[in-house]
Amino acid sequence: MSADPLLSVKDVVVDFKTRYGNARVLDHVSLDINAGEILGIVGESGCGKSMTALSIMGLVPDPPGKVTSGSITLDGVELVGMTHDSLRKIRGKDIGMIFQEPMTSLNPVFTVGEQIAESVRLHENANPKAAMSRAVDMLKAVEIPEAEARARAYPHQLSGGMRQRVMIAMALACRPRVLIADEPTTALDATVQAQIFDLLQDLQKDTGTAIMLITHDMGAIAEMADNVAVMYAGRVVEKGAVDVVLSAPQHPYTKGLITCVPHLEPDPPTERVELMEIPGVVPALTELGKGCAFAPRCNEAIDRCTGEKPPLLSTEGTHLTACWVAQQEAAR
């Protein structure tokens, strides 16, 4: 952990101008990913998970959005404020991305082989033939049977799991150092999700790529990630090693996220208990007060929570929590 992180996001603020006023979609988000690490990011919709990914890729829609302050560095190189041309050289080459919906993020009029080869041609100046043979190799690497034949297939001829494999092959074709996977298995069945997770872990072991895994599924985090950041209303509210955060969550939101999901028990109790609920919904980002954004839904909130935003501070070693109550407990 002593070496500089491969990808470092520091105090990034992203604002969106809306009809209802300024929406701060990312509020001083800081994350580090080391080479070979899998960082999980969890939270409900609208918590800023995908926006974090887009800001790293330099894809925040501008206007209406804007990276107001902060710094994102890849191996020491600053990405915020970089020209479009230089960013294009990094996107797809040093940072690869897998999107949630494998149906809409592939181009229906090109064969999947051509689409994988495209990034190799552009980023590595490979000739079409070499690029195509790399594409076939990538399809083999993601365990697609009859890779040569499949490379000539169009996206609609493949199943959902196959398409997601193609997306992974495409993202990894130029051997990126960072792979951002935005809900890569949400649209897939459980058995296919398991295949994709196995594949991502195998590929990561072989290449040492750092992976940022965005998901809303705590189970996926437990199985895949080394570290986890929990986001709520544009802020990181808890961060730490996966086993620590999942076994001893500090922030009431993290606790809620873990307990409100009906987890599959190998030996379910005969009596059924009512599920824990997090009352209410995620607040509109234009209507955040000066206190903790989670306070209105929190059953542990104290007076201080509604008046002052809690900073993200250590509650135990490298386990960080942005919660006044948890910090009080830790100080005791």
Next chain:
Amino acid sequence: MSDVAPSADVLENRSLVVEDLKVHFGGGKTLFSGNKPTVHAVDGVSFTIPAGKTFGVVGESGSGKSTTALAIMRLVPVTHGKIALGDTPISDLENEELRAARHRFQIIFQDPYSSLDPRKRAGDIVREPLDLMKIGSRAERDAKVAELFTQVGLRPEQKALFPHQFSGGQRQRLSLARALSTEPDLIVCDEPVSALDVAIQAQILNLMAKLQRDLGLTYLFISHDLGVVQHICDEIAVMYLGQIVEQTDRVTLFKNPRHPYTKALLAAVPSVHGNKRDRRNRVRLEGDPPSPINLPPGCRFASRCPMAEAQCRQSSPPLEEKATGHKVACFLV
């Protein structure tokens, strides 16, 4: 009315019996030449839901679970088989008889965004079934709508809002209110919480459990999420390619799964209690299910089954009771 628990003879009439249900699409001749392929979406499904209980159907996409739900609702043509809700033979009804019986069985869909009319006010959406069924007088219908809103945790003054002004969870509450408006005996829930955020799922699941306790409803609950099914269902059927491969109560299915497909499905679900090392030991399924057009002659799972033997590829195993209340369709258990 609805706050009072229903009497015993009403409850009696609330059990659902499905016998050898088949739904096939396609078939027949094409315009120019040859036969249209037949898709065997549901191929011989039988189960019984006792009154006031929740029956879960799980399976992956393409397993036929949603088609089963739609067939019971009579929203797709039933190719073969019997469906009876209490003394009403749903599968035999046609036209006006069917329409009149529809107040007894209602459905909630997966996507709360596309299943509510965006141009209708929330109150009118919930009221529409009452108007169509001509239940009560105008004033009674208004009172009923207000009562339904409270029952599902919405405020009666929200009646004037349009669907886009509600969050996903609130919209699913609206769908529930609409389904409840005709005082049905059976509610078919087709992935009712899959499109919702995790924190909102719990709210809706608790609400559904409460409504069942208060009103004695029978639920058919379709889902791909095994955690949710384990939580809410009394009995569960696992479907694969249009057939039930295993069926038993909620405790036994998870404690002692017997069909290789059920085992693989359970193992595929990531667990918060697990860790990265555990997952290497799990049963791993290769490939995708075969096409429901060209079905293999033997067991439909044989091509992906880690245990398959020669007989599995020749004849298809029947769904048999292997232990009390535990049915499995596999030669090897």
